[in-house]
Amino acid sequence: MPLVLYAIAPMTQKPSNLQQFPCPQCGANLAFNPSAGKLRCDYCGWREAIAETEEILEERTYEQYLNANQTQLALLSSTALEVACDKCGASMTFEPPKVSGKCPFCASPIVAQPKQADPTLAPEGIVPFTIGRKAARQHLQQWLNGLWFAPKELKTLAKPEKIQGVYLPFWTYDAQTDSHYRGERGTHYYVTETYTEMNSEGEEETRTRQVEKTRWNSVSGNVSRFFDDILVAATQLVPLKYLNALEPWHLKESLRPYDPSYLAGFEAQRSQVALEEGFETAKGRMKSQIRLDAERDIGGDEQRVTNVATNYSDVTFKHILLPVWLTAYRFRDRQYQVAINARTGEVQGSRPYSVRRIVLAVFAGICAAAIVIMVVGMIMSN
Numbered sequence: 001m002p003l004v005l006y007a008i009a010p011m012t013q014k015p016s017n018l019q020q021f022p023c024p025q026c027g028a029n030l031a032f033n034p035s036a037g038k039l040r041c042d043y044c045g046w047r048e049a050i051a052e053t054e055e056i057l058e059e060r061t062y063e064q065y066l067n068a069n070q071t072q073l074a075l076l077s078s079t080a081l082e083v084a085c086d087k088c089g090a091s092m093t094f095e096p097p098k099v100s101g102k103c104p105f106c107a108s109p110i111v112a113q114p115k116q117a118d119p120t121l122a123p124e125g126i127v128p129f130t131i132g133r134k135a136a137r138q139h140l141q142q143w144l145n146g147l148w149f150a151p152k153e154l155k156t157l158a159k160p161e162k163i164q165g166v167y168l169p170f171w172t173y174d175a176q177t178d179s180h181y182r183g184e185r186g187t188h189y190y191v192t193e194t195y196t197e198m199n200s201e202g203e204e205e206t207r208t209r210q211v212e213k214t215r216w217n218s219v220s221g222n223v224s225r226f227f228d229d230i231l232v233a234a235t236q237l238v239p240l241k242y243l244n245a246l247e248p249w250h251l252k253e254s255l256r257p258y259d260p261s262y263l264a265g266f267e268a269q270r271s272q273v274a275l276e277e278g279f280e281t282a283k284g285r286m287k288s289q290i291r292l293d294a295e296r297d298i299g300g301d302e303q304r305v306t307n308v309a310t311n312y313s314d315v316t317f318k319h320i321l322l323p324v325w326l327t328a329y330r331f332r333d334r335q336y337q338v339a340i341n342a343r344t345g346e347v348q349g350s351r352p353y354s355v356r357r358i359v360l361a362v363f364a365g366i367c368a369a370a371i372v373i374m375v376v377g378m379i380m381s382n
Helices: 062-068 070-075 133-145 240-245 275-298 355-381
Strands: 031-033 038-040 081-084 091-094 098-102 109-111 164-198 204-233 267-269 302-331 334-341 347-349
Touching: 062 275, 062 302, 133 302, 133 334, 133 347, 164 275, 204 240, 204 275, 204 302, 240 334, 240 347, 275 302
Parallel strands: 164 267
Antiparallel strands: 031 038, 081 091, 098 109, 098 267, 164 204, 164 302, 302 334, 334 347
């Protein structure tokens, strides 16, 4: 199984930070068990708690880190390494972007990450798996059963393939934003309008009605907001729309200081999105909220925001790993990818649609609307 090592080294180097976790009872390698929250031996059943740490997750200063590590960040996209499994001695290649997995010969869990927390080498934080493989399959089946406008046979004919637990990389960004906006405030007022229409006897009648108008005035102002833990996916393994839909992750409660023990038995990926690129994505998320703040500050009945200039300060970041079960299922010779939040059980992915069911639903809606219109017309005529 191809893996990647978070280090800068020649191809032939045998790194000292290749980690495995031998069972103290039988010698087999331990793997992290989501339901127990501990390392577990699949052979003898030994369980070992992961040591609690008082280490505090610290934010890193964006500008200082970026300026000091440009060269190292550029080099990190580099070559794979050849490493040896401590259990059976087999050699394997570590290729981007994977950083953990199993030995392809003896299936021993291997973690190729250093212990220290450095954003270019290892993440600061990790959200451990709490939903195991069996529960993930159950969530997948429930999702398939609940799909609207899916083919009737999907529930019974969908064939789930191998399900793989993967830690995916994310960036989180904090920033203080101070924005100056320009726009218009719309205030409603009403005018009396005269009009004519035919009455029930076929004669013209002059009537009046109140018509809403909007008076626009130019405005400008300032809004400020502090953003905390804006989450940006740093992987290209899963479509972004699915990853975003897996939120929320409840980071305040679930994020822990990074420990490679949590990776034992799972795959993990290195960041495929640069720190600067991730911050630009985070800015896009911030801008939508800043615009809402500007509209709220403008007040009135309607708002138009024509320009917003934002200054970002005190920007900090973290590199974290989040747990996802990845799988696919086959239906009518086509494969559909699915991602499952391994904390909440939220399922997102591609799915088939039944054209027949959609057409029938649209037809039923049209018929229902026609009946309502007919009934209302009969009531009005009486």
